Amino acid sequence: MGNSPAWRFYLLGGTVAVVVCALLPYGLTRDGLYSLIGMSSAAAAFAAAARCRGAVGLLWLLMGIGQLSAALGDALWTYYDHIAHVDPFPSPADGLYLLQYPIVAVALLMLARHHRSPGDREARLDAAILIVGLVLPYWVLVIAPSIGGYDSALEEAITLSYPLGDVLLLAALVRLLAASHARTPSGRMVTVALVLVMAGDVIFVLDEEGVSTTAVGVLPFLTSYLIWGAAALHPSAADLLRAAPETAPSFTTRRLVTLTAVVLLAPGTLIAQLTFGFELSAWPVSITSVLLFVLVVARMAIMLRRLQDQARRLDEIARTDTLTGLPNRRTLDAQLVRAYERAARDGTPISLALLDLDRFKLFNDTHGHQAGDELLAGAATAWSLVITNADMLARYGGEEFVLLMPGRGLEDAEHLLAALRVVTPQGQTFSAGLALWDGRETPLELLRRADTALYAAKEAGRDRAVRAAPAVRNVTALPAAGNNL
The missing domain is CATH 1.20.120 (Four Helix Bundle (Hemerythrin (Met), subunit A))
Structure with missing residues (x-):
């Protein structure tokens, strides 16, 4: 203390x-x-x-x-x-x-x-709900009975000014506590x-x-x-x-219970008056109920919008690599399916390259993991500036990246890889395996061919792109036609 x-x-x-x-x-x-x-x-x-x-x-x-x-x-x-x-x-x-x-x-x-906080708009609405709800019983129990019966208008005005001043204090206090x-x-x-x-x-x-x-x-x-x-x-x-921590507002159980109890004050007041035979406060209860309804709907709309934004951000996180900001493997798989469908419909080629930064483990051991992370993020940024909107660069895992190139043949794809090699940061190089979709193989088979070509590039001395061998299909030989007689 x-x-x-x-x-x-x-x-x-x-x-x-x-x-x-x-x-x-x-x-x-x-x-x-x-x-x-x-x-x-x-x-x-x-x-x-x-x-x-x-x-x-x-x-x-x-x-x-x-x-x-x-x-x-x-x-x-x-x-x-x-x-x-x-x-x-x-x-x-x-x-x-x-x-x-x-x-x-x-x-x-x-x-x-x-x-004020990031949830100040919600706080203002919560405060408004509390103020409107609490003013009703204050009006019914304190202000309304004090109206009339005074010797002078000045005496009545001053008497009523005290509860009205309390309403002002209550509004300011609730606003403070809500925010x-x-x-x-x-x-x-x-x-x-x-x-x-x-x-x-x-x-x-x-x-x-x-x-x-x-x-x-x-x-x-x-x-x-x-x-x-x-x-x-x-x-x-x-x-x-x-200064309060800049945290997103949380709709706690206590706040929900408090707001629910305050909203129920309007019908509760009317029920109590009917039960005990008091004079009904029809207009105050009606006006308060309308105001509370509008405020609650506005509060729900803001909460729904926040939930939608959070769901959208979570979806982005689930589909994006947090280090590089590139699409992750989940997004790549979905994009491959769409690219296959488009290529099959339009009759256009699809090239896919699997890129691997050369001697990345040595770079990590020499310069530290933080420098390794900076290299990965820097390479992702530099390469993304070179490729077109039709291409897709994704992080496959570790120091490996996948470049999906719809509409590009092998020669065009090799020219793009050469352009990526020029902008690779910190003087580093990469090896790449390049495969052209044959129109029938699955995404996994296409990736396997690119991966095999990548290993070939590594064994050939790194810092190069190697084309994958054509897909091999197992064809069962048909028996020769002839006369069995």
């Missing part, structure tokens, strides 16, 4: 102060201590801003301003209630409280922006503090029995101040913008 003791001392001393504040009777002393705890949280955030500087410092500065705004609201509320003896609601104290929401939301969105892969202790504490702020606001808005002035009502806000201050003093406060 970090070696610096400052955050531990703050957390320990703050816990004592929070407990004392919660146990004190409602009055000037309790609310004064309440304001001091809030001020200490803002001071810790400003200290983190001064210590971190740069972009991280700006984030802590914004959060510190948000905390200070709330703490000044506490102090002003205390003045109105206990010194001026006037009703603090509504008052300028509410303006200071409400100022905290957009400032902290901006900080969270900045943090989410720095934690972030860097989970630091400081970041986790900030998350807990924000949840406590929203919980305290729910108690405040739904308060009908004066609970918000008791320990139950003040504890969420006090604990939020305490945890936020500890997060600012924690050594990991400087790591809020730590």
Whole structure:
């Protein structure tokens, strides 16, 4: 959790102060201590801003301003209630409280922006699904019951501004959690503090029995101040913008379960209202259901597109040699079949050469395997620049390559091999066995003839191309015609 003791001392001393504040009777002393705890949280955030500087410092500065705004609201509320003896609601104290929401939301969105990943589009959609789904019960349980019944429009507007501010904080927090892969202790504490702020606001808005002035009502806000201050003093406060690994997004079981549960909140809300006889929230549920449907379809479309891209890449990997980037033997076999069919239909020749880099083992032993890999890749690149689109160069295995040349006779094929010899890198040479398809032999038989010719080229001194002997066919002799009489 970090070696610096400052955050531990703050957390320990703050816990004592929070407990004392919660146990004190409602009055000037309790609310004064309440304001001091809030001020200490803002001071810790400003200290983190001064210590971190740069972009991280700006984030802590914004959060510190948000905390200070709330703490000044506490102090002003205390003045109105206990010194001026006037009703603090509504008052300028509410303006200071409400100022905290957009400032902290901006900080969270900045943090989410720095934690973007290759799957940021999916993260944004997941965040949108969570926000839309969670706002519905918040509307039904908190916002809708708070509409109407106030002495003035200002009182109603300020009361409703708190849950709407919570919706803004919730949206920013969900966006951050959906995008972030860097989970630091400081970041986790900030998350807990924000949840406590929203919980305290729910108690405040739904308060009908004066609970918000008791320990139950003040504890969420006090604990939020305490945890936020500890997060600012924690050594990991400087790591809020730590770069996350650039990994492709994974649709985990936990994320699937979470999204499923949130999507089911819309029909679940309607079912609960029907079951217990509550007033139906038909329009909110309908609008939410439509939005969730569109978002889920968009999420599925992106996931399907990603799966298709992955399948395409896997297919390319399965058909390509990873070292040279050339087609592998599997692709060569398929191409041979297609070339046979085309040649049989059009009556065109097919030449095939089996190439082998000369003394490759000696080159490897002398220069190392990495240099050997570079030679193979370099040869593949240089040869690929010489051949035409109709030809196909594939890696057969080891230092052996196959050059398939549809439409070329033996002389034309030998000219192409001579051109390849010129561009072979690092002064190396190759031997080649060259075979012309006879129109009947199988791909394996054609490769065998080329391989036999390759061995002949090696035995003849290397650095040359040798034509394969014509294919030999076993013909069973027919009995001579004659008179058996």
